[in-house]
Amino acid sequence: MIENNVRSILSSISDGNCFHEQITLVAATKMRTPEEINRAIRAGITDIGENRVQEFREKNAFVMQANRHFIGHLQTNKVKYLIGKIDLIHSVDRDELADAIETRSLNENLRTDILIQINIGNEASKGGYRAEEGRKVYERFHSRAGLRVRGYMAMLPNTTDGSLLNRLCDDMRALYDDVRKTDPDICFLSLGMSGDWERCVSRGSNMIRIGTAIFGAR
Numbered sequence: 746m747i748e749n750n751v752r753s754i755l756s757s758i759s760d761g762n763c764f765h766e767q768i769t770l771v772a773a774t775k776m777r778t779p780e781e782i783n784r785a786i787r788a789g790i791t792d793i794g795e796n797r798v799q800e801f802r803e804k805n806a807f808v809m810q811a812n813r814h815f816i817g818h819l820q821t822n823k824v825k826y827l828i829g830k831i832d833l834i835h836s837v838d839r840d841e842l843a844d845a846i847e848t849r850s851l852n853e854n855l856r857t858d859i860l861i862q863i864n865i866g867n868e869a870s871k872g873g874y875r876a877e878e879g880r881k882v883y884e885r886f887h888s889r890a891g892l893r894v895r896g897y898m899a900m901l902p903n904t905t906d907g908s909l910l911n912r913l914c915d916d917m918r919a920l921y922d923d924v925r926k927t928d929p930d931i932c933f934l935s936l937g938m939s940g941d942w943e944r945c946v947s948r949g950s951n952m953i954r955i956g957t958a959i960f961g962a963r
């Protein structure tokens with residue numbers, strides 16, 4: 746089943762998003778075993794994303810070659826377990842975390858790729874900067890020697906209001922386009938999960954994080 750799900754999603758996104766940009770499919774692997782994750786990789790998954798540092802540390806050695814993403818809430822005291830091991834941190838949602846990633850990266854002579862997380866629905870339950878702050882946050886981070894900002898990440902709110910969701914997707918894309926104009930390092934808009942990725946790629950997302958639709962219900 747995992748294999749069929751991977752092939753089916755990869756084939757659906759093979760023509761790219763609405764702007765004909767290539768879409769990166771990140772398999773969200775929280776609560777999945779290394780065996781399940783490796784099945785997905787053998788079926789064509791190139792990118793995987795963990796939510797919790799503890800799980801990443803337990804499973805990482807048993808998971809095959811793939812680009813590693815970190816997509817969950819990150820405590821500053823756990824940054825040290827990720828630097829040098831994670832290709833892209835999606836969840837930079839506060840300056841204190843950016844500072845910790847910067848410090849640790851410089852200690853290891855590295856520059857860590859990050860996305861700025863936007864709380865696009867202004868939800869109390871979710872982390873991230875307000876969309877209106879997105880440009881300023883980029884300006885604070887982009888010249889830092891230990892960080893390389895690659896774009897933005899967001900989670901759409903849980904609502905059936907399609908026109909609201911479309912507007913929020915468009916707001917994310919506008920923010921992304923605004924910074925991308927002047928910075929060729931900006932190339933990822935990480936927006937879309939199992940329930941909403943089709944809408945997101947039809948409105949300009951080029952990176953989707955899919956768990957349930959690959960591995961089944963958690």
Ligand SMILES: *Cc1c(COP(=O)(O)O)cnc(C)c1O
Pocket residue numbers: 773775796816817937938939940954955956957958
């Ligand atoms: C779990 C998770 C996903 C994937 O969610 P599904 O609905 O299972 O596809 C995507 N992004 C983040 C940040 C997650 O925690």
